[in-house]
Amino acid sequence: MLKLRSGVAAIAFLCLGGNGYAADPLAVGRQMLAEDNPGELWIDQGKNLFYQKRGPKNASLEQCDFGLGPGKLEGAAAHLPRYFQDTDKVQDLESRLLTCMVELQGFKREDVVKRAISPGGSSGSDVEALALYITFRSNGMKVNVSLSHQKEYDMYKAGEYLFFRRSGQTDFACVQCHGEANKRIRLQDLIHMTDKKGAQEVVSTWPAYRGAHYVVRTMQWRLYDCFWQMRLPELKYTSDTSIALTTYLHYQGNGAVIRVPGFKR
Numbered sequence: 001m002l003k004l005r006s007g008v009a010a011i012a013f014l015c016l017g018g019n020g021y022a023a024d025p026l027a028v029g030r031q032m033l034a035e036d037n038p039g040e041l042w043i044d045q046g047k048n049l050f051y052q053k054r055g056p057k058n059a060s061l062e063q064c065d066f067g068l069g070p071g072k073l074e075g076a077a078a079h080l081p082r083y084f085q086d087t088d089k090v091q092d093l094e095s096r097l098l099t100c101m102v103e104l105q106g107f108k109r110e111d112v113v114k115r116a117i118s119p120g121g122s123s124g125s126d127v128e129a130l131a132l133y134i135t136f137r138s139n140g141m142k143v144n145v146s147l148s149h150q151k152e153y154d155m156y157k158a159g160e161y162l163f164f165r166r167s168g169q170t171d172f173a174c175v176q177c178h179g180e181a182n183k184r185i186r187l188q189d190l191i192h193m194t195d196k197k198g199a200q201e202v203v204s205t206w207p208a209y210r211g212a213h214y215v216v217r218t219m220q221w222r223l224y225d226c227f228w229q230m231r232l233p234e235l236k237y238t239s240d241t242s243i244a245l246t247t248y249l250h251y252q253g254n255g256a257v258i259r260v261p262g263f264k265r
Contacts, residue, residue, distance in 0.1 A: 039132065039209030039261030042124055042216045046133025049126050055105030064100035066093070066134065073137035078258060081247045083149040090155040092246045093131055094220045095238035113237050117221050120213035128216045132207040135260045142257055143203050145250045152247065155240075159248025162241065163193075172230040174245075188265060196252065203253030205262025212265060219246055 050061045066076035067084070081092040087099060094116070101107045118125040147153040166173040177183065178193040192198040210217045223242050227235040235242055 037209055037261055037263050038214075039207070039216050039263065042129045042132045042207075042209075042261065043136050045124070046129035046131070046136075049130050050133055055101070055107045057104065057106035059105050061097075061100055061104060061130070063104055064097070066096055073134055075138050075141050077135040077138040078141045078143050079145060081152070081155065081243055081250060082146065083151050088151075090149075090151050090243055090247060092219070092238070092243050093134060094127060094218060095243060097127060097130055097134070098238055116237055117218075117224065118215055120210075120215060122215060124215045128207065128218055128221075131218045132216050132261055135207055135258065138258045139260060140257060143200070143250060143254050145247065145254055147251060155244045155247040156251050158240075159244035159246070162245055163248055168230055168232040170231050172232070174226065174230075193249065193252070196255075199249060199252035200256030201253075203250045204256035204258050205260060205264075207260055208262030208264045210264050216261060217264070 053060050062071040064070065065084075065086075066073065067079050067082050068074075068076045077093055080096070081090050083090050084096065084099075089095075091099065098109065098112055098116075101112050102109050112127065115125050116127040118128060145152075147156050163174045166176075175194065177185075177190045178198070181192040181195065181198075183190040183192075191202055193202060206219045206222060207216050209215070220237055220242055223245055224235045224237070227233070
C-alpha cells in the first residue's frame, strides 16, 4: 500500500507542477510512454542489418563512410547532413545510407526507395532500422552540423527559404505551424522551430517510434508527411528539397544532445 500511495503522490506531484509539468499536463503521459519505448526493439534489428552480408554483392555496410571514415559510426550522425566528395552532394543520413546500399551491396536504388518507408503496423523497413541504429551510435553527443563547404551553405539557405515559403493550393508554409510557441492541433503539440530550443528538440529525437503507426519513423518520413498535410506535391524520398530542409533544421538545432529513439504519438 505504501508503494501505491507513493506512486499516486508522484503522479499528483507531476500534475500539480513538479518538474515543470504544470504548463503541459500531457507531458506526464508522454514521459510514461517514453520510458518503455518500443522503438528500442529496432536498434538490434538495425545492428544486425548493418553487419550482415547482403545484396547482390554479398557485402555488409562496414565500409560505408558517413563522414568520419569507413565503418566509424560514433558521432557520425551528429554531423549530418554534410558534403561528401565521392558523390559531390550534401547528404543526410538516409541518402548516404541509400548510396552505400547501392554502391557497396548492389541493391537497386528504386527497390530500396520503394520499401524505405514501411506501412503502419508492420515490422518496419530495413532503412528505418538502420537509420535508428546508426543514429543511436551518436546518443549523448551534440549535433554539430557545419556549413564550411559552399554546397552545405547553399543547402542551408535553400532549406531556410523553403521553411518560410508559402506555396501550394492552401498557401501554406512550415513556419505557419512551427513559427510560434504554444500551438497545438488536437492533442498534438506543434514545436516552435524558429526557437533554438524547439529546433534542438526536433533534431535530437529522430528517428522516433510513432505510436499511431507502431513502427519507427525517420526524418525523411516526417517531412514527407508534413508535405502531405500541407497538400503540397509529393515529397520525393531523399530529394534535394528534403535534404535542404533537414540541413536547415539540423543547423538550427546545433548543440542538441542526441537521444534516440524518440517517442511520438
